[in-house]
Amino acid sequence: MSVDHVFIVDDDEAIRDALSWLFQSRGVAVKSYDSAEAFLKEWRPGQSGCLLLDIRMSGMSGLDLFDRLRDVSSSLPVIFLTGHGDVPMAVSALKKGAMDFVEKPFNDNELVDRVIEALALSAQRREREADTADIAGRLAALTARERQVMDLVLAGKLNKVIADDLGITMRTVEVHRAHVFEKMGVKTAVELAQLLSNYRL
Amino acid sequence: MSVDHVFIVDDDEAIRDALSWLFQSRGVAVKSYDSAEAFLKEWRPGQSGCLLLDIRMSGMSGLDLFDRLRDVSSSLPVIFLTGHGDVPMAVSALKKGAMDFVEKPFNDNELVDRVIEALALSAQRREREADTADIAGRLAALTARERQVMDLVLAGKLNKVIADDLGITMRTVEVHRAHVFEKMGVKTAVELAQLLSNYRL
DNA sequence: GCCCATTTGTCGGATATCCACAATAGCCCT
């Protein structure tokens, strides 16, 4: 099983070393990068962990990298580190979904706490995404007709009504309905509703 | 129908006047207060609108008022205004759920846009809360036994199994089930599941 | 005593579930 890493992206070697030492001494695995580009080269969506991101860097800035990650719909929690941040920058980053925005020099213990929080969040998100992907996969296995029937079942309609709506026999509806239940791994319409309600959004 | 107001809380009369003029000229209703205490005296939970809150005030500070509103679980969106804010303060406010954190001097158009966003959010929250309260009310009307039966129904169990679990007759379960459906205003178990899935959390 | 919650019962119709058997159409692969 892959351990969740803290990804450190900072062009200042002294900072990288200090952060690496800090987290490794607390038993948290670390990977360091000296630029946003270097991180992007290794990063694969789906990896979970926590990104510690310096804002001011030569080349791609931390904010640019953040936007890029949002584009690929990464759910990686991001904590910004900055030496010369201002209020509008912090507000903008947080409103865009950053987990935190910390000024250097930072308090070691607080930072570690935030990172551990973020790692927990990331693991939780990953789990949730795995569930969602699982559901999505099962939904994709449904045929178009089965999907239609399922939607009507979830609308609380009776098989007879569904048959009318689709212009087919009740018996056919029953077959589709049974297939939907089988493919989705449930035994009743209520279970199906519960399953989808938790993961549709 | 009550119009959504912008509530301005600032101890600087010049700011209050400027903001009042700004919003009234854009057709947004305004109520001004010269202190957090004055606002709290008039404020009733459930009112929707948007709070424009100065941080530095004599007496109760804006942050104190914000915390107080959170305690009474107010869903009023809050936009902080500040002349001398720093990054940690902004970060803290946003992480606690403030909608925005704006430094003076502010851009009129941007502020108005944010406020209009906030008013929309507030209206949406209010609607959602009304729905939730409605559901909560119906749930409260259920007897203990009906609630038990409902939970088992939502677990996808058959009446026969529910009867076994509760040590009562199937017929009795049917009666409770019918009462639950009637009180919750639904006709099928699936509708019940849909209803609760959207408002339970 | 009255109201309500809880429990139980019967009867019958409407619905849903399950199974066996069967047919048509479209697809991929050989």
Add this chain to the structure above:
DNA sequence: AGGGCTATTGTGGATATCCGACAAATGGGC
């Protein structure tokens, strides 16, 4: 072209479940 597979649709019948109306007994609280 032929064979296999899936999706789709159909029939008939047996069984289980759900639902509504009518009825009634018990116990608690006002």
